[in-house]
Amino acid sequence: MKEVKVLTIQDYSSFGQCSLSVAMPIISAMGIETIALPVSLLSTHTSGFEGYTCVDLCDSILPAAMHHKSLGIDFDYIYTGYLGSLSAIKSVEKICSLYPDAKLIVDPAMAENGKLYNGITYDFVESISSLCKKSLISLPNLSEACMLSDEPYYDVVNINQIKKICEKLTQNDITRFIITGIRTADGMLIAYCDNNNLEFVNTQEIKGNFHGSGDVFASAFVGALANGLKIPKSLRVAVEYTQKTISLTAKDKSHWYGLKFEKTIPYLIKLLQETQK
Numbered sequence: 001m002k003e004v005k006v007l008t009i010q011d012y013s014s015f016g017q018c019s020l021s022v023a024m025p026i027i028s029a030m031g032i033e034t035i036a037l038p039v040s041l042l043s044t045h046t047s048g049f050e051g052y053t054c055v056d057l058c059d060s061i062l063p064a065a066m067h068h069k070s071l072g073i074d075f076d077y078i079y080t081g082y083l084g085s086l087s088a089i090k091s092v093e094k095i096c097s098l099y100p101d102a103k104l105i106v107d108p109a110m111a112e113n114g115k116l117y118n119g120i121t122y123d124f125v126e127s128i129s130s131l132c133k134k135s136l137i138s139l140p141n142l143s144e145a146c147m148l149s150d151e152p153y154y155d156v157v158n159i160n161q162i163k164k165i166c167e168k169l170t171q172n173d174i175t176r177f178i179i180t181g182i183r184t185a186d187g188m189l190i191a192y193c194d195n196n197n198l199e200f201v202n203t204q205e206i207k208g209n210f211h212g213s214g215d216v217f218a219s220a221f222v223g224a225l226a227n228g229l230k231i232p233k234s235l236r237v238a239v240e241y242t243q244k245t246i247s248l249t250a251k252d253k254s255h256w257y258g259l260k261f262e263k264t265i266p267y268l269i270k271l272l273q274e275t276q277k
Contacts, residue, residue, distance in 0.1 A: 004226045005033045005074065007102070009061060009092055010081030010109070012038040016045035017258025018212035019081055023219040027079075029265050030223035030272055035068075035075070037061040037095075039088045046118065047211055048257060058088045065095040075102045079222045080131070081215060082109035084119065089127045096134065103136040105225070107218045111143040114153035129172065137231065138177040139218050145169065145179045156183050159200075166193045178235060180217060192235055199232075203239055206246050212258045217242040224272060233275050241268045 006027055012020040020036050027034040039061060043053040068075075078096060083089055096104055108128045110120045125147050132138040132148065146153040149168035154161070162182060169177060175195050182189040188205040191198060220241045224234035245264045249255055 003033055004076045005035060006077045006079055006222060006226055007035045007037065007065075007068075007075040007095075007099075008079045008081065008222075009037045009039060009083070009088075009095070010107075011040045011042060011084060012036070013042040013045040015043065015257070016049070016211065017261065018045050018215045022212055022215040022259075022261060023079070023081065023222075026216065026219040026261065026265070026268070027223040027226070029269060030220075030227060032223055032226045035073075037064055039083055039085075039091075045211060045257075056085075058085060058091060061088070062091045062094055065098055069098050075099050077105060077222060077226055078102045079105045079107070079218070081107045081218065082117075083128070084117075086124060086127055089124070089131055092131065093134075103225075104131075104134055105137055105139065105218075105222055106132050106135040107139045107214065108132055108144050108148065109214065111147055112141065114143050114146070114155075116147070129174065132177070133173045136176065138174055139214075139221065140177060140179055141181040141214055142179055142183075143181075145177070148172070148174060156185060158184060162189075162191055163198065166191060166198055167196075169193070170196055176231075178221075180214060190235070190239060192232070194231070201235065201239060204243050204247075206243075206250050208246075208250055209256075210246050210249060210259055211256075212261075213242060213246060216245055216259050216261050220268060224275070227272060227276065229275060237268075237271055237275055240271055 008023045010019045024034050039058050041055045149165045151165045179191040188203045190201040217238045221238035224237040245259045245261050249260045
């Protein structure tokens with residue numbers, strides 16, 4: 001039986017429980033061989049830390065992927081997270097052309113709370129939009145979905161506003177996506193759209209700012225998908241695991257910099273096995 005391989009391309013923040021330091025252990029724990037190409041190396045993530053170091057590794061990822069290809073290594077999925085630069089997006093596009101049969105999953109990590117991350121420009125938004133159009137599915141949060149659809153961002157939205165965002169994304173040829181972090185007057189939602197077929201999933205709102213929750217969600221989703229689950233069941237696994245992990249982390253006020261995802265890995269494996277039945 002052929003073993004599934006996931007290539008994940010994003011930054012590596014060595015402290016802070018996000019990006020590759022989350023993606024690799026989560027997907028690997030789900031039984032999937034996980035290969036990483038870091039676009040940059042940071043001492044910490046950039047939210048809440050000062051004086052962090054950052055080394056750009058973008059020029060190394062395409063040669064590394066070409067070496068993989070020369071060795072006959074194939075990938076079933078290519079999963080991108082925070083890329084941070086136009087050159088990184090261009091390299092990802094070239095890597096995807098090396099592996100045309102690989103299913104592309106894009107987390108367009110570029111914004112939060114209605115604002116672009118430091119150093120991200122609107123040229124980046126346009127380029128990541130083009131990458132999303134080529135993906136099997138994209139995983140924006142609400143801020144990113146608003147930017148990709150050129151719709152205004154609000155902290156609290158209604159269903160009609162969400163429908164308009166989804167319509168605009170579909171019109172822009174981003175036809176399959178999951179929007180996380182949607183806050184309405186009635187609670188938190190996740191929206192899943194597949195070619196104009198729109199579904200909503202209710203989620204639990206836990207007060208606080210939980211860094212890396214999007215990375216935990218996306219990684220669990222990719223791991224479930226790579227295990228053969230369809231998108232709706234993969235979404236269920238990702239939602240339940242992320243909520244479980246946020247709930248645990250919220251009890252430890254000293255752990256403000258990331259999610260304690262390691263503690264809930266056994267729950268994830270059990271949840272995956274139950275969902276596969």
